Amino acid sequence: MTEAQGPTRKRVIIVGGGFAGLNAAKALGRAGRRGPGRELEVVLIDRRNHHLFQPLLYQVAMAGLSPADIAAPIRSLLSEYRNTRVIQGEVQAVDADARVVRGDFGELEYDYLVLAAGAMHAYFGNEAWEPHAPGLKTVEQATEIRRRVLTAFEQAETLDPTDGAGRKRLLTFVIVGGGPTGVELAGAIGEMSRTTLAKDFRTIDPKLTRVILIEAGDRILRGFDASLASRATRDLEGLGVQVWTGSRVTQVDADGVNVGEERIEAATVLWAAGVRAADFEDVAGAEQAVFERDRQNRIHVGADLSIEGHPEVFVAGDLARALGEDGQPLPGQAPVAMQQGRYVARMILGDLGGGEGAGREREPFRYVDKGQMATIGRSRAVVEAGKVRFGGLFAWWTWLLVHIYYLTGFRNRVLVLIQWAWSYMTFVRGARLIVSKRWRSYPEANGTGENERKDSAAA
Amino acid sequence: MTEAQGPTRKRVIIVGGGFAGLNAAKALGRAGRRGPGRELEVVLIDRRNHHLFQPLLYQVAMAGLSPADIAAPIRSLLSEYRNTRVIQGEVQAVDADARVVRGDFGELEYDYLVLAAGAMHAYFGNEAWEPHAPGLKTVEQATEIRRRVLTAFEQAETLDPTDGAGRKRLLTFVIVGGGPTGVELAGAIGEMSRTTLAKDFRTIDPKLTRVILIEAGDRILRGFDASLASRATRDLEGLGVQVWTGSRVTQVDADGVNVGEERIEAATVLWAAGVRAADFEDVAGAEQAVFERDRQNRIHVGADLSIEGHPEVFVAGDLARALGEDGQPLPGQAPVAMQQGRYVARMILGDLGGGEGAGREREPFRYVDKGQMATIGRSRAVVEAGKVRFGGLFAWWTWLLVHIYYLTGFRNRVLVLIQWAWSYMTFVRGARLIVSKRWRSYPEANGTGENERKDSAAA
Structure with a gap:
């Protein structure tokens, strides 16, 4: 350096x-x-080379936004400050x-x-579950989740129609963890299956999708007031999401999860249960x-x-x-x-500030609580700010405006607004790409390197 | 089925x-x-689940567009046709x-x-070169190229400043193949280094970037008229791109390429030489x-x-x-x-059409030539349609309008137009994301699976 x-x-x-x-x-x-x-x-x-607007990362996982819509190079966000440099x-x-x-x-x-x-x-000692239940913290994880969710519908469509159990497994989505991220993922899958995807398939009916949100505590959205948690539960159920509270996941494998004594066969399991x-x-x-x-x-x-x-x-x-x-x-x-x-x-x-600065008593950090919110699908949310609590469509608009306002950088803000307005009106999801982890077209000579699952080969 | x-x-x-x-x-x-x-x-x-607008794929590789801007699910493009189904x-x-x-x-x-x-x-018998010189046919390859190009600048920035040879190697980009794709990649890197990235770094000067376009034939853009090829060569040189015609690549490895007797040390080599x-x-x-x-x-x-x-x-x-x-x-x-x-x-x-249909003599396919074009950076292009040939800014606008017109789906068209207008005015590249191939946060227990280069770990 x-x-x-x-x-x-x-x-x-x-x-x-x-x-x-x-x-x-x-x-x-x-x-x-x-x-x-x-x-x-x-x-x-x-x-990383980019700052990520984490609160909207679930939108990337759910094919509503592209990674670049919610990420910007740290280097360019700071380029105007001449006393600052950035090291990746x-x-x-x-x-x-x-x-x-x-x-x-x-x-x-x-x-x-x-x-x-x-x-x-975090999996708290069960890190071996990660391959079967990705979490949502990075762009890579978001596109991996997007790939899994969209691929499950594709595979269900081409499955032998007599294989009812196989189809049920492919169309079952389990989300572990009932915090805001879990609620947002579950709501988005529920909604997507009932609107965006409904007309695109011929042999399956995406409306038969099962979405199960599993929470170990006695209610979802623990950080929120109980009234909002029950409102969110009703909104989720309106989108076809089953909310299992007081349920602890005891095993995750390639074919599903165990919840206590119960077994859920599910092709897609998402992890939103801890950090x-x-x-x-x-x-x-x-x-x-x-x-x-x-x-x-x-x-x-x-x-x-x-x-x-x-x-x-x-x-x-x-x-x-x-x-x-x-x-x-x-x-x-x-x-x-x-x-x-x-x-x-x-x-x-x-x-x-001066000679007396360094030794001076510092004022303590005081958090100014501006409230919190979580969104459920494309027209419902819950908002809590001090004693003010509300849900429904108005809460969703509040959520939307706040998030657009905070999105870093002017360009992103405008583009994301247009994209959302468009997908809100048309029920289209703009970023429904299944992208593989493999970029090479030719097999490797030495056998090292990328030997991950070859989920899309020549055709 | x-x-x-x-x-x-x-x-x-x-x-x-x-x-x-x-x-x-x-x-x-x-x-x-x-x-x-x-x-x-x-x-x-x-x-794949998506149709890809290939002519703009180089824009994804060059961080100008997101993959979803130029790709749309085949299933939704065809969902209105009830006699049609799609199988991934x-x-x-x-x-x-x-x-x-x-x-x-x-x-x-x-x-x-x-x-x-x-x-x-295609590498025509040199498939072993692929890891060192990715081609540009898929979304995965485009984001891999984007990762390599942006990472080269990042690494050059953090390199020991006394390592002049290392920095030169990192800031040298070789593009093999002087067809439209090669020309577009070379022009975009040349331009990006001189405009978008110019102010973002502290220890390197991105303007010192070397971009070398290597073509085995005696001129670039073989399919175009010779006058346009020489115009494009001048435009490329204006962006700092060296055009080496009559040059054959004889070796590609992790550190660069051999061109006949000559050696070019280059961290980034891109392949646009054959299909x-x-x-x-x-x-x-x-x-x-x-x-x-x-x-x-x-x-x-x-x-x-x-x-x-x-x-x-x-x-x-x-x-x-x-x-x-x-x-x-x-x-x-x-x-x-x-x-x-x-x-x-x-x-x-x-x-x-009728009983006589199947045996009837078919009219032959006749290609109505609407011309061809290639773009060089963000304000130059060459256009050839029959005997009409022109270059420069007007050609670039022609190129832009034609490509937006053909972009599949209304949403993409409008969004891409806005994005381009914005980046044209501000010199910002909207999609400057370095995305890793690895999504897992935890090491694998059994040692199989993704063992690719861990280019971004915990920080």
């Missing part, structure tokens, strides 16, 4: 270009035009005592560190780990989002276990991450 | 949902509403004597067969093969596009070696395929 720089500039390394990292970088970049930010060199490191790379270790970050890009020293590497989906914060090696000089993790692997932080003993190391977004005013951990949601990213930038700039 | 149908309906099987197959199916579907087409059952078989499957063998098609979907009898399975890119028609097993009762192939594996057809001795078997599109009025094989272009598809449908319907 380049190390050429003025001796007085302080370097901020931001790990992760999600909502938290991007918002921190933007705030520091803006401050770089004048004031204390000019003393900063900001380096954002992400293993993987952070492997953090040495908080030496103030060094290590990864496939080499080694980089920092004055401030913002850890915002996010979370991945686990990102990992990196913790290089600690002391005996105790510098980064304390909770059960979900989140890092414990203080009121100012820094870790104990290291006021120059902040953790934000899904990676942080930050406590709200009620003493409960803040949820892993985009608004939390965005506010934390901006807060951390403010704290760093405050430290630079 | 379902075999339930009225005894009098004749079945037409169409293999391939490209321009030829789709146009044949649409014409037969429309005729199914009244007239002789009502006697038909049309079955279209494709290994792979045809493995054709038994022209038994009038049977075999594949992973089982066995299907036909009364008429339309073979329109297209072509793939080979699709394969299937030829189950012939006689000693002689039913399907006669030429050097490019195309099937020889008569003036009515049927094969010798089998007036019920037609071949259309890139799979056919059909002769034009000048005795030369017609080129593998979209307009040829579309006209042939519609022609074949007309011939089949003519046969059904």
